[in-house]
Amino acid sequence: MKTEILRIDENSLMRAKKIIDGGGLVAFPTETVYGLGANALNQSAVELIFVTKGRPSDNPLIAHVHKDYDISELVTEVPDYAKLLAKAFLPGPLTMVYKSRGVVCPAVSCGLDTLAIRVPSHSGAQAFLKYVGVPIAAPSANISKHVSPVTAQHVYDDLNGKIELILDGGKCSGGIESTVLDCTGEVPCVLRSGLVTRDMVAQVAGECDIYHIVEGQRVRSPGMKYKHYSPRCRTALYSYDDRMKAYDEYREHAARGERVYIMCDDMTAADMADAKILPLGGDENAVASNLYDRLREGERVADIIIAVAPQKQDGVMVGVMNRLTKACG
Ligand code: TXA
Numbered sequence: 331m332k333t334e335i336l337r338i339d340e341n342s343l344m345r346a347k348k349i350i351d352g353g354g355l356v357a358f359p360t361e362t363v364y365g366l367g368a369n370a371l372n373q374s375a376v377e378l379i380f381v382t383k384g385r386p387s388d389n390p391l392i393a394h395v396h397k398d399y400d401i402s403e404l405v406t407e408v409p410d411y412a413k414l415l416a417k418a419f420l421p422g423p424l425t426m427v428y429k430s431r432g433v434v435c436p437a438v439s440c441g442l443d444t445l446a447i448r449v450p451s452h453s454g455a456q457a458f459l460k461y462v463g464v465p466i467a468a469p470s471a472n473i474s475k476h477v478s479p480v481t482a483q484h485v486y487d488d489l490n491g492k493i494e495l496i497l498d499g500g501k502c503s504g505g506i507e508s509t510v511l512d513c514t515g516e517v518p519c520v521l522r523s524g525l526v527t528r529d530m531v532a533q534v535a536g537e538c539d540i541y542h543i544v545e546g547q548r549v550r551s552p553g554m555k556y557k558h559y560s561p562r563c564r565t566a567l568y569s570y571d572d573r574m575k576a577y578d579e580y581r582e583h584a585a586r587g588e589r590v591y592i593m594c595d596d597m598t599a600a601d602m603a604d605a606k607i608l609p610l611g612g613d614e615n616a617v618a619s620n621l622y623d624r625l626r627e628g629e630r631v632a633d634i635i636i637a638v639a640p641q642k643q644d645g646v647m648v649g650v651m652n653r654l655t656k657a658c659g
């Protein structure tokens with residue numbers, strides 16, 4: 331199969347709709363990462379996502395809808411706090427889990443009685459979702475366990491020959507996947523951290539829990555139990571306080587003639603005279619935005635990436651650290 335990358339316009343949207351209507355897959359941009367979309371009402375199309383990515387069959391998918399879509403068609407109970415959160419943060423990088431009406435096919439939620447819904451803010455995603463007119467089930471558009479894609483080229487690098495069309499909407503600005511929030515309880519609960527932080531949710535909803543896996547109990551967000559985001563080279567991870575140990579390790583590898591890079595924010599880079607750096611940028615939003623791009627660049631140029639965690643550990647950094655630990659820990 332030939333994989334085409336097309337900019338988003340009337341023609342490419344028409345192509346995309348034809349593929350989606352025919353039960354095929356289309357990769358599309360969002361403000362977080364690129365998604366691999368299928369018609370959420372078509373069981374075999376959704377199953378194709380799992381086959382194409384090599385995704386475990388018990389890891390449920392998010393249904394993506396455009397901003398004017400009435401989600402009460404898909405879910406039964408929308409608590410008052412969820413309405414407030416939707417008003418405050420949607421369209422945007424927040425996925426909300428509700429009780430499902432069972433309208434989308436069971437493969438989307440892997441048989442769970444809940445459904446995760448996301449309304450992306452990226453104009454290309456909105457155009458695509460409006461044009462196709464059906465809810466689109468979509469995970470990140472990478473091979474399972476690899477680093478999520480933030481450019482059309484990243485999608486191509488993973489899925490060339492496996493899908494017909496990649497809609498190109500430029501580099502994703504957010505850079506890490508959406509916050510996943512369980513809205514089926516009395517109080518919202520963060521299942522996956524992201525750019526919409528727990529504090530931001532608590533400010534609107536009054537309260538917000540954060541979910542941690544408990545040994546021996548069923549995992550509420552199945553995606554949490556899998557290894558993720560891994561670059562295809564060796565990695566090491568140091569805390570900010572141990573950054574000079576990272577520098578020592580860097581010099582050991584360099585002395586052996588290995589291709590070694592330090593991945594860190596601007597503050598740490600200033601302490602790493604003459605080291606080769608994969609720069610993450612200055613503030614937390616820059617670090618989130620650059621993380622996957624630098625990991626993918628690193629696996630191309632390095633034998634080993636030595637990552638140094640940023641000093642700040644709260645807010646958006648909770649989500650960044652979650653990915654960094656899984657990628658390099
Ligand atoms: O930013 C994003 O969310 C991107 C873009 C493409 O929208 N999508 C994405 O999808 O990251 P994926 O499949 O890589 O991650 C979906 C996460 C998984 O951790 C999964 O376990 C969780 O959402 N999830 C999906 N449905 C769920 C449900 N019904 N209950 C609990 N967790 C759910």
Ligand code: MG
Pocket residue numbers: 469470478
């Ligand atoms: Mg993913």
